[in-house]
Amino acid sequence: MxxxxxxxxxxxxxxxxxxxxxxxxxxxxxxxxxxxxxxxxxxxxxxxxxxxxxxxxxxxxxxxxxxxxxxxxxxxREMAPEAAVDLYRMRASAESTATEMAVERMTPAGLRQIEAKHAELNKARAEGASAARLSQLNRELHFAIYAQSSQLVVDYLELLWSRFTPASTIWTGKHAGDLADDHEAIMEAIRRGDAKQASELMAEHILRASRIRAEDPEARAEGSQTDMDS
The missing domain is CATH 1.10.10.10 (Winged helix-like DNA-binding domain superfamily/Winged helix DNA-binding domain)
Known part of the structure; x- marks a missing residue:
């Protein structure tokens, strides 16, 4: 046998x-x-x-x-400002849906993983970590959330994130506080199991990042639309 x-x-x-x-x-x-x-x-x-x-x-x-x-x-490839706005709109839609799915499918183990990433980012910010490090931890937190949805969703979102690799990060001192406040609100909704509110808060969080990119010269995309279309 x-x-x-x-x-x-x-x-x-x-x-x-x-x-x-x-x-x-x-x-x-x-x-x-x-x-x-x-x-x-x-x-x-x-x-x-x-x-x-x-x-x-x-x-x-x-x-x-x-x-x-x-x-x-x-x-x-450098991203043009117009293309950056388009990408953030796509991200806001996709990531809000992913967040809603994640909360609907949340497990105790999944929530612990998200809480750990959230705590790690907050600790790094309190200790004065570099903007680049905060940006990396921010990505890990987001994908800890999305991982609770499905691998198909994660693969799609990784593609969207890979399209925008900016030379600067919005996780600087003047913006980090607002972004961290957004995370706190999202986490509260996740803990309550409120999938709808968590979804809406995530969309607004992504759109806030888009506004920061558009309004802050240090974080603005620098490419040309011609370059993006070529």
């Missing part, structure tokens, strides 16, 4: 590995919009040959994250 053995998952391809690492570095601000991407540098950083790096860049070019220019090579 033969025993059933669960088949081993195939190892992640080098190209998929590099794509994942690139997206992480973009989300964390390690690679900035307009910055020229050197394949040899990335290959050394990720411990692979230049070939999977080249293929990964082509994949990101296909989804609009990376752009190639003659005699310059690959760089992160």
């Amino acid at each position: 033969t025993s059933e053995v669960e088949p081993l998952r195939p190892p992640q391809s080098r190209v998929a590995y590099v794509v994942e690492r690139l997206k992480e570095d973009l989300a964390n601000g390690l690679i900035q919009p307009g910055e020229v991407i050197k394949q040899t540098v990335l290959a050394k950083r990720y411990g692979v040959s230049p070939t999977p790096v080249r293929e990964a860049l082509r994949a990101l070019e296909a989804d609009g994250t990376i752009t190639y220019q003659p005699h310059r090579g690959a760089s992160v």
Whole structure:
């Protein structure tokens, strides 16, 4: 009698590995919009040959994250102000829906994970962490919430977030307080199990970020609409 053995998952391809690492570095601000991407540098950083790096860049070019220019090579696409507004409107709609779904499906373990990320962000802010660190923790909190919905939703939202990799963050001293207050209100609604209010508060939180981007010259998107459409 033969025993059933669960088949081993195939190892992640080098190209998929590099794509994942690139997206992480973009989300964390390690690679900035307009910055020229050197394949040899990335290959050394990720411990692979230049070939999977080249293929990964082509994949990101296909989804609009990376752009190639003659005699310059690959760089992160810069987002125009108009496109940034469009993206935030899409995010507000999608992330409010994701939040509503998350609250509807919330488990005690899921709530503990969200509370932990919320506490970590608040602690970092109280200790004077850098804006870049606060931005990273903010992303982790948001996706801790969305993870309670479904992987399909998370994958879609990761794509939206990867489209905007700003050179600056809105998690600076003059904006961080308002953003943190938004988080507190969202968390209160989540704790109460009020999916509708949590959804509405999340939408307003995303739109607040859009207004900050539009009104603050230090956080404003700098690309041109022509560049975004090319």
